[in-house]
Structure formats: C-alpha cells, structure tokens
Amino acid sequence: MQNELNFVGRCLYDLNDYTAEEIYAILEASKVMKEINKRDYKKLPTLKGKTICTLFFENSTRTLMSFELAADRLSADIVRFASNGSSLAKGESLQDTVYTINAMGIDLYVIRHNLPGSPQLVHKHTGKPVLNAGDGHHAHPTQALLDIFSIWEKLGSLDGLKITLVGDIAHSRVVRSNLIGMRKLGAEVTVCGPKTLMPSQMSEVYGCKVEYDLKTALKDADVVMGLRMQLERQSEGLFPSLEEYSKLFTLSKETMKYAKKDALVLHPGPMNRGIEILPEIADSSRSVILEQVTNGVAVRMALLFLMLGGRM
Amino acid sequence: MLVKNGLVYQGDKFEKLDVLIKGTKIERVAPSIDETEATKIIDAEGKHVFPGFVDLHTHLRDPGQTHKEDIISGTKAAAKGGYTTICAMPNTDPIVDNIATVEYIKRKAKDVGYCKVSVIGALTKKSEGKELTEVASMLEGGIVAVSDDGGCVQNTKIKLNAMKYASNFNIPVIVHAEDYSLSAKGQINAGRMSTKLGLGGIPALAEEIIISRDIMLAENLNCHLHIAHISTAKAIQMVREAKSRGVKVTCEVTPHHLLLTEDACDNYDTNTKVKPPLRTEKDRLACLEGLLDNTIDFIASDHAPHSDFEKEKEFNLAPFGINVLETSFASLYTELVLENKIELTKLIEKLSTSPAKFLKINSGLIKEGCLADITVVDLEGDIHFSAETMVSKSNNTPFINQTFKGRVDTTICDGVVTWGAGTKS
Numbered sequence: 001m002q003n004e005l006n007f008v009g010r011c012l013y014d015l016n017d018y019t020a021e022e023i024y025a026i027l028e029a030s031k032v033m034k035e036i037n038k039r040d041y042k043k044l045p046t047l048k049g050k051t052i053c054t055l056f057f058e059n060s061t062r063t064l065m066s067f068e069l070a071a072d073r074l075s076a077d078i079v080r081f082a083s084n085g086s087s088l089a090k091g092e093s094l095q096d097t098v099y100t101i102n103a104m105g106i107d108l109y110v111i112r113h114n115l116p117g118s119p120q121l122v123h124k125h126t127g128k129p130v131l132n133a134g135d136g137h138h139a140h141p142t143q144a145l146l147d148i149f150s151i152w153e154k155l156g157s158l159d160g161l162k163i164t165l166v167g168d169i170a171h172s173r174v175v176r177s178n179l180i181g182m183r184k185l186g187a188e189v190t191v192c193g194p195k196t197l198m199p200s201q202m203s204e205v206y207g208c209k210v211e212y213d214l215k216t217a218l219k220d221a222d223v224v225m226g227l228r229m230q231l232e233r234q235s236e237g238l239f240p241s242l243e244e245y246s247k248l249f250t251l252s253k254e255t256m257k258y259a260k261k262d263a264l265v266l267h268p269g270p271m272n273r274g275i276e277i278l279p280e281i282a283d284s285s286r287s288v289i290l291e292q293v294t295n296g297v298a299v300r301m302a303l304l305f306l307m308l309g310g311r312m
Numbered sequence: 313m314l315v316k317n318g319l320v321y322q323g324d325k326f327e328k329l330d331v332l333i334k335g336t337k338i339e340r341v342a343p344s345i346d347e348t349e350a351t352k353i354i355d356a357e358g359k360h361v362f363p364g365f366v367d368l369h370t371h372l373r374d375p376g377q378t379h380k381e382d383i384i385s386g387t388k389a390a391a392k393g394g395y396t397t398i399c400a401m402p403n404t405d406p407i408v409d410n411i412a413t414v415e416y417i418k419r420k421a422k423d424v425g426y427c428k429v430s431v432i433g434a435l436t437k438k439s440e441g442k443e444l445t446e447v448a449s450m451l452e453g454g455i456v457a458v459s460d461d462g463g464c465v466q467n468t469k470i471k472l473n474a475m476k477y478a479s480n481f482n483i484p485v486i487v488h489a490e491d492y493s494l495s496a497k498g499q500i501n502a503g504r505m506s507t508k509l510g511l512g513g514i515p516a517l518a519e520e521i522i523i524s525r526d527i528m529l530a531e532n533l534n535c536h537l538h539i540a541h542i543s544t545a546k547a548i549q550m551v552r553e554a555k556s557r558g559v560k561v562t563c564e565v566t567p568h569h570l571l572l573t574e575d576a577c578d579n580y581d582t583n584t585k586v587k588p589p590l591r592t593e594k595d596r597l598a599c600l601e602g603l604l605d606n607t608i609d610f611i612a613s614d615h616a617p618h619s620d621f622e623k624e625k626e627f628n629l630a631p632f633g634i635n636v637l638e639t640s641f642a643s644l645y646t647e648l649v650l651e652n653k654i655e656l657t658k659l660i661e662k663l664s665t666s667p668a669k670f671l672k673i674n675s676g677l678i679k680e681g682c683l684a685d686i687t688v689v690d691l692e693g694d695i696h697f698s699a700e701t702m703v704s705k706s707n708n709t710p711f712i713n714q715t716f717k718g719r720v721d722t723t724i725c726d727g728v729v730t731w732g733a734g735t736k737s
C-alpha cells in the first residue's frame with residue numbers, strides 16, 4: 001500500500017480533485033480489501049474507535065448497505081441519518097442538521113443527496129472529511145471508482161481503452177464521475193444517447209466523444225456501460241416511449257456486435273432488463289454487472305481506510 | 313454647502329471646480345468659490361465629484377420581507393454606494409399593485425430613507441400575469457414605470473394588452489425576460505458549468521425568446537419597452553437592431569453581468585446565483601460592447617438582498633439575487649476603468665446621467681440649477697466588503713471579503729449629506 005500519498009482529512013466530492021496516481025493507489029487498496037472480503041473471517045480492526053455518519057437524504061438501499069458493510073468490516077462505528085420522517089422533513093436545514101450531528105463526535109461523513117453541491121456544504125459546516133455517495137446529477141465518485149476498478153481488474157489498464165457509455169447522459173452523475181476518472185487514466189470515452197438527454201458542451205467539459213447513433217458509438221469498444229433509463233423522462237417530454245428508446249439504444253447481441261468481441265459490459269444498476277439492456281447481454285459471460293456490486297464494498301472499504309488513516 | 317477643490321464631472325471630462333449648494337439645488341459651479349459663501353465645506357481635494365448615482369432596479373423588500381432588507385437599510389446601502397435615487401421594484405409582500413402600497417413606500421422613504429426612492433408599479437395584479445393593474449391611480453401615487461420583475465408575463469395576449477394599456481400613460485414597461493418553460497428547474501446558465509456541476513440550466517434562449525417577442529409588441533404598439541438586466545449577446549444584438557429601426561426600446565445591464573461569468577458558479581457559491589444567470593465570457597464581452605456603443609442605456613444594480621440563512625443552503629434551495637448597491641461603483645471602477653475597458657466619464661454617464669434622463673429627474677449632471685445630488689469619491693481609497701462592513705441587511709455578494717479601489721467618501725442627496733462625514737443620523 002502506498003504511503004507517500006496522503007488521503008487523510010481530505011474530502012472526496014468527485015474524482016477531479018484526485019490525480020491518476022492517487023486513483024491507482026485507491027484501486028490497489030481496493031484489491032487488498034477485495035482479497036479480505038473473500039476470507040472466511042472478513043473483519044479488520046483497523047478503524048476501531050472511528051465514527052462514520054451516513055447521511056442519506058435520498059433513498060438508496062443498495063449504496064447505503066454497501067457503505068455500511070464497508071465501515072462495519074473495518075470495525076468503525078456507524079451512525080445513520082436518513083431524512084425520511086426525521087428533522088429535515090420538519091423543515092430543519094441541512095446546516096442545522098449537520099451542526100447537531102457533528103456535536104456527537106463524527107470522524108467522517110458519507111452523504112447522498114438529491115441536490116448537487118450538498119457534500120461541500122456538509123464539509124463547510126463540519127470541517128470533517130466528506131465522502132460523496134452521490135449528489136444530484138453532479139457526481140458519484142465511489143460508483144465511478146468501482147466501475148474503474150472492475151475494468152482495471154479485468155483488463156489491467158485503462159490507458160488507450162475505448163469505453164462507451166450509453167443512455168440518459170444528462171441525468172447521470174455516474175457518467176460525469178466516470179468521465180473524469182476514465183479520462184484521467186487515459187481511456188477514450190464516447191457518450192451516446194438521445195440528443196434530448198445529452199447536456200451541452202460535453203466534449204468541451206470532459207474531453208469525450210459524443211455520438212447519437214448507438215452502432216457508431218459502440219464501434220471497437222473495449223468496454224460498454226448501459227445506464228438506467230427512467231420512465232419519468234417520458235413525461236418530461238424528453239423521449240417518446242421506452243419502446244422507441246430501446247429500439248435505438250438497447251444493448252443486445254445485435255448491437256454489441258459492433259463492439260470488440262469480448263467487450264466488457266457494465267451497468268451501475270438497478271437495471272431495466274429489456275429496456276436499456278437485454279438479458280442476453282446482462283447475463284452473458286462478458287457482463288461484470290454482479291461483480292461491480294462485490295467490488296463496490298471493496299472500493300468503499302479502501303476509501304474509508306485511506307481517508308481515516310487506518311493501519312493494516 | 314460648498315464642495316471644494318474636487319475634480320468635477322462635466323460630461324466628457326473632469327475639471328477642478330467648486331460646487332456651491334443652496335437648499336436642494338446646485339447654485340453655482342465655478343473654478344473658485346469663496347468659502348464665506350457657505351457654512352459647511354466639504355473638502356474634495358484629490359477626489360472626484362460625480363452626480364449622484366441613479367438606480368432603476370432595486371429590490372427594497374419592504375413591505376413584507378424586511379428580514380432581507382427594509383427601506384432604511386436599503387437606502388443606506390444605496391447612499392454608501394453613492395446613489396441618490398433608486399427605484400423600488402414591486403415584488404414585495406404585498407406586491408406593489410395599488411396606490412396604497414406605492415404611497416407607503418414613498419412616505420417611508422421620505423421619512424426615514426437615505427436617498428430618494430421612486431416606485432415601479434406592478435404590470436399585472438399580484439404580478440400573476442392575469443389581470444391589468446390600475447396604472448392611472450398608481451401614477452397618482454407617483455410610479456415611474458410598470459413591471460412584473462422577478463416574474464415574467466408568459467401569456468402573449470395579456471402582455472400585449474398590458475403594454476397597450478401602459479402606453480396610454482406614456483410610462484415605460486420594464487420586462488424581466490424569462491420563458492418559464494425553458495428556465496424551469498434552472499439554477500445557472502445552461503452550458504459548460506451546468507454540465508460540469510450537474511445543475512439545471514437556464515438557457516440564453518429563455519431570455520431571448522421573450523425579448524424578441526416583447527420587441528415585436530413594442531414595435532407594433534409604439535410602446536416604450538425597457539429590458540431589465542439584459543445578459544446575452546444575442547439579446548443585445550436584437551436591441552441594437554430594434555433601436556436602429558426606431559423601436560422605442562431601452563435596456564440596462566447589471567454590474568455582475570459586466571464583471572462575472574458562469575465560471576464564478578464553480579464550487580456552488582450561492583453568492584453567484586442570480587437571474588438572469590451569469591453567462592459566458594462571450595456574453596459578458598457583448599454586455600461591455602453594448603454599453604460602450606450605447607445599445608445598453610445604463611447600468612442598473614438589480615440589488616436583490618437575502619438573509620444569510622436563506623443563502624447558506626444547497627445551491628438549488630438558495631434564492632436568486634445578490635447585494636449590489638454597495639459594491640457597484642467600486643467593483644466596476646476597479647475591474648473596468650482601471651483595466652482600461654471603459655472611460656471613467658462613460659461609467660458615470662451610465663450610472664447617473666443616463667438613468668436620470670430615463671427617469672426625467674433634474675439630476676445626473678453637476679451644473680447650475682440641477683438638484684444637489686452629488687457623490688464624492690476617493691478613487692485611490694480602498695473599500696473592503698465583509699459581513700462587518702456591509703450596511704445592507706444582506707451580505708450575499710460575490711465580492712465578499714474582497715477589496716476594491718474607489719471608496720465613496722460623501723453622498724449628498726437634495727443638498728443633505730446622506731453618507732460620510734456629517735451624515736444625518
């Protein structure tokens with residue numbers, strides 16, 4: 001494990017604050033954690049005495065479980081704040097909420113919020129390291145790291161890889177964080193989706209390619225990631241129907257023919273089988289979708305470990 | 313009162329002159345006026361003497377939102393910023409859509425204010441964009457324009473009727489141009505930054521479509537349309553073209569749209585959350601160009617104060633608007649005049665002479681017979697903006713904790729010192 005890099009006390013809002021070298025250090029640490037997770041006895045005493053607060057203002061059972069399991073395996077204490085039915089619903093501001101919680105002696109916050117920039121606000125009012133577990137459409141760095149880890153583990157390096165991300169780009173924090181991370185590690189990334197779901201100036205902001213035709217976008221791809229298509233975009237007038245969407249953008253045997261023969265398939269979940277991805281692809285040998293979930297726990301363990309200065 | 317030895321604004325130049333004030337008016341402007349002619353002397357040696365600034369666009373928040381600002385704090389902020397006349401926007405609580413509320417503001421400003429306050433009445437009742445307001449009776453109360461600022465009439469037929477009705481009284485209609493269907497959920501300019509930050513975008517088109525519509529209405533009705541806080545290159549070009557074919561259209565730009573771009577929104581600083589949003593560098597340069605070629609008639613503050621607790625929130629939850637009156641001159645002088653982007657005389661014209669002409673008030677110039685509305689500024693003097701030094705109830709400015717050149721030393725309004733040494737308490 002790298003010693004010269006320092007993660008202690010830093011926040012993780014998104015991957016733009018971390019260098020390629022630091023990202024690789026996180027991946028290496030994740031690999032160690034993944035090995036530990038394969039053991040019979042999976043618990044480490046390394047964060048004993050540390051208190052982690054998970055602030056979840058948005059429903060996300062899976063991400064919350066992944067984080068809490070990660071903290072648990074490192075022996076940290078976990079306190080959970082979920083906004084449903086608690087003070088935020090009563091009109092208390094985020095600021096007041098974290099003031100109160102902070103008084104309980106928290107060492108690190110994990111926050112999931114539907115509004116972008118909320119992690120920065122939590123740090124501003126607590127002074128404690130904050131780990132962004134997804135803020136609005138802005139960023140989801142742990143998801144990006146676990147996606148990158150899944151690719152790195154299988155293919156060794158991201159340098160020069162052709163990666164294609166397909167779906168609702170506009171509303172995806174997963175895409176934004178992945179773009180930053182993948183580009184830092186040298187991948188060539190193409191984003192693809194309907195024009196109405198493509199934010200402006202993507203290539204200028206992220207240095208990626210933008211395609212509106214799936215077959216063109218998939219051409220020679222080493223890695224393909226599908227994204228969840230949400231029905232509510234239809235009522236927002238952004239696309240006509242799920243049927244037409246899947247006709248144009250679904251990952252199937254037919255469309256995946258354009259990618260490289262053994263191209264990896266990822267999906268951040270939860271999947272709409274039959275809409276953005278067909279079972280023939282989701283359940284195929286090239287799919288790493290379930291392994292992404294396994295890797296998620298390892299990556300989150302690595303981050304908590306590094307950010308709280310744990311010892312092996 | 314005698315303002316002695318200052319460099320006095322004389323339209324296209326500054327001259328070392330003395331300014332003698334008798335009562336509310338300027339009695340004489342001459343190279344050397346004897347000190348015995350006045351009881352109070354204001355030493356302006358080494359300083360500049362400008363006509364008091366005039367603001368067409370202030371949100372005083374009074375009545376109804378006085379935790380953000382009130383007529384006392386807002387006019388005091390104006391006096392500190394060198395303003396002698398400001399115009400109160402009608403989006404208070406209640407909305408200024410009736411003569412009683414117009415009279416409340418006028419009376420309170422007269423009794424306790426630190427500058428003159430003109431009132432802009434609502435264009436539609438409750439600014440709901442549905443029914444016309446009683447313009448004639450509000451005119452009796454002294455309104456100077458009508459506007460639903462803060463909001464925008466979406467229905468074209470209602471806008472047409474409201475403009476037609478207002479044109480009957482020769483009163484300008486001020487538009488805050490925003491197509492709600494395009495700006496919905498928007499937080500900052502739609503573009504590079506909104507993509508990067510994952511914030512909802514407000515496209516330039518949301519402003520331009522309404523401006524294009526309203527210019528057509530103004531042309532068709534021969535009505536005076538004034539466009540508030542113009543912010544996009546294309547919108548400015550539309551005004552330029554409309555003016556050249558004789559449409560009665562004027563427009564204003566805010567200091568922040570002249571000084572900042574969407575880049576300032578990085579890090580989710582809610583002190584950069586304004587409507588219209590801070591745009592691109594291309595738009596900012598177009599604002600500057602429009603100001604220089606007089607497509608843009610003057611600078612208006614869009615002073616829109618909010619309490620700290622309202623602004624210290626998630627970006628999406630914070631309200632739009634910032635404190636401007638206190639920072640406008642110093643920020644514009646430091647960033648534009650000292651950087652040779654605009655002449656000082658031009659800046660004064662755009663902060664004072666031109667808006668005064670718009671309001672048809674006997675102000676905006678320093679000459680015999682004009683009202684004694686005067687601002688004495690030390691261009692070398694530093695001014696620092698911090699929560700401790702702001703006199704507005706609001707601290708939310710993107711220039712907080714920054715220092716600028718161009719400190720207002722003394723503001724004189726109708727012959728009375730309202731800021732600086734000798735201020736009434």
Ligand SMILES: [Zn+2]
Nearest residue numbers: 461462488540
């Ligand atoms: Zn406005």
